[in-house]
Amino acid sequence: MAKPNTPITEHLAYLLAQANREINRQLELRLSKEGVPVEQWRILKVLSDGDGHSMGELADAVLLNHPTLTKMIDRMVSDTLVYRVQDPNDRRKVLMFISDRGKVLCKKLNSLAVDQEEHILESYGDKSTSELKRLLESLIDSSN
Amino acid sequence: MAKPNTPITEHLAYLLAQANREINRQLELRLSKEGVPVEQWRILKVLSDGDGHSMGELADAVLLNHPTLTKMIDRMVSDTLVYRVQDPNDRRKVLMFISDRGKVLCKKLNSLAVDQEEHILESYGDKSTSELKRLLESLIDSSN
DNA sequence: TTGAAAATATTGAATATTCAAGAATTGAAG
DNA sequence: CTTCAATTCTTGAATATTCAATATTTTCAA
Numbered sequence: 001m002a003k004p005n006t007p008i009t010e011h012l013a014y015l016l017a018q019a020n021r022e023i024n025r026q027l028e029l030r031l032s033k034e035g036v037p038v039e040q041w042r043i044l045k046v047l048s049d050g051d052g053h054s055m056g057e058l059a060d061a062v063l064l065n066h067p068t069l070t071k072m073i074d075r076m077v078s079d080t081l082v083y084r085v086q087d088p089n090d091r092r093k094v095l096m097f098i099s100d101r102g103k104v105l106c107k108k109l110n111s112l113a114v115d116q117e118e119h120i121l122e123s124y125g126d127k128s129t130s131e132l133k134r135l136l137e138s139l140i141d142s143s144n
Numbered sequence: 145m146a147k148p149n150t151p152i153t154e155h156l157a158y159l160l161a162q163a164n165r166e167i168n169r170q171l172e173l174r175l176s177k178e179g180v181p182v183e184q185w186r187i188l189k190v191l192s193d194g195d196g197h198s199m200g201e202l203a204d205a206v207l208l209n210h211p212t213l214t215k216m217i218d219r220m221v222s223d224t225l226v227y228r229v230q231d232p233n234d235r236r237k238v239l240m241f242i243s244d245r246g247k248v249l250c251k252k253l254n255s256l257a258v259d260q261e262e263h264i265l266e267s268y269g270d271k272s273t274s275e276l277k278r279l280l281e282s283l284i285d286s287s288n
Numbered sequence: 289t290t291g292a293a294a295a296t297a298t299t300g301a302a303t304a305t306t307c308a309a310g311a312a313t314t315g316a317a318g
Numbered sequence: 319c320t321t322c323a324a325t326t327c328t329t330g331a332a333t334a335t336t337c338a339a340t341a342t343t344t345t346c347a348a
Contacts, residue, residue, distance in 0.1 A: 005254060008189045008205070012264060012273065013167050013182075013257075015280040020164040021207055022287045023157050038157075045152045055327060061152070063165055068305055070328055092313045092326040110149060113157075120156060124286045128279060129156065135276045136159040142268045143166045199297060212335055214298055236296040236343045 023120075030112040034105065039064060039072060040081070041113065044098060044106040047082060052095030054087065081105060167264075174256040178249065183208060183216060184225070185257065188242060188250040191226060196239030198231065225249060 008014050028038055042062040047053060053061070059069045073096065076082045081102035087093035098106070121129055152158050172182055186206040191197060197205070203213045217240065220226045225246035231237035242250065265273055 005192070006258075008186055010277070011257065012261065012277060012280075013171050014186070015277055015284070016160065016164040016167055017207055019280045019283050020160040022284060023160055026287070027157050042152055042158070048149070056325090063161055065306075066327070067307085067329080071304080090314070090326085094327065113155065114150075117156065124283055128282065132276075132279045132283065133154070133156060133159055135272060135279065136156075136163045138272065139163050139264075139268055139276065140159070140166060143170070200295085209336075210297070211299080211337085215334080234296085234344070238297065 026119075027113065027116055030116055031109055033112060034108055036105070036109060040076060041106070041109045043069075043072070043076065043096075044081065044102050044109065047096055047098035048103060048106050050098070052085060052087070052097055054093045054095060056093075058096055076102075170263075171257065171260055174260055175253055177256060178252055180249070180253060184220060185250070185253045187213075187216070187220065187240075188225065188246050188253065191240055191242035192247060192250050194242070196229060196231070196241055198237045198239060200237075202240055220246075 024038060031038060031041055039062055043058065046058060046061045055066065055069060055073070058073075059066050062069070064072065073082065073084075077084065079101075080099055082096055082098055085095045085097060087095050168182060175182060175185055183206055187202065190202060190205045199210065199213060199217070202217075203210050206213070208216065217226065217228075221228065223245075224243055226240055226242055229239045229241060231239045
């Protein structure tokens with residue numbers, strides 16, 4: 001008897017990796033118009049509520065581990081997109097804030113990202129998109 | 145008027161990245177029992193049809209770019225999990241084959257991966273899982 | 289048939305990420 | 319209080335990835 005054994009393309013882990021890679025590639029392409037990597041857009045977006053966010057909080061939110069985030073923030077500080085402030089209530093922490101320049105950039109990036117979402121809506125459909133989002137959220141929930 | 149502006153957690157690109165990260169982390173954890181990174185499992189799995197696959201073909205299938213794949217294959221050749229053969233029909237190409245040792249390892253890895261899929265089925269549900277897979281496949285299709 | 293362009297894989301240098309260790313601060317138990 | 323463990327962030331070394339350039343082979347048009 002031949003052994004079929006699930007092909008890799010049927011594994012959820014693989015499908016997620018493939019879809020993520022493709023969508024991310026498209027987004028990267030748009031954001032590259034402003035010369036900004038996807039992770040930096042995420043950082044700006046999280047900080048654009050104007051509140052201070054600690055490095056740990058940020059790392060979780062933008063899906064980077066701590067040392068990688070530290071080094072990326074170093075670059076963004078050099079570019080004056082964000083700045084550090086020591087947390088007065090807990091001096092182990094560093095609070096990150098977005099600068100005015102960061103806000104301006106973030107707006108441009110947002111519209112590039114919205115372009116992409118619209119493009120997806122068109123080719124993939126309104127209904128599929130919201131259903132996919134719902135299922136992804138619930139998968140993430142069930143994994144915690 | 146306050147500016148709501150979609151939070152990052154509602155973007156499809158972000159949800160995909162988050163879900164992928166989480167599922168991948170879990171799979172990584174299982175496969176680490178055999179000390180093998182997820183990409184190597186994918187490579188072994190693709191090669192386990194016994195046919196020869198060129199580097200380009202492989203790179204596409206396992207979602208790695210060429211130079212990264214070349215270097216990973218170097219390691220796997222050292223570990224005698226796979227081997228290179230020059231393609232007799234097109235000598236620009238290198239055909240990759242899985243070794244007997246690779247096959248044995250691949251089987252162990254498969255069952256670790258199946259464990260994970262079962263775990264997902266339990267916590268996330270049969271129906272959600274297959275629906276999610278369907279939607280991901282169709283998203284990937286619509287992106288080409 | 290020849291020569292230029294395309295396809296395939298690898299290499300080396302530049303860059304980025306990760307792991308493990310360190311420094312500073314806080315919390316909390318004795 | 320004091321001391322020891324836990325938390326938070328950063329650093330430096332080790333590792334991995336990527337970009338650009340190279341070598342080889344094939345394709346195909348002139």
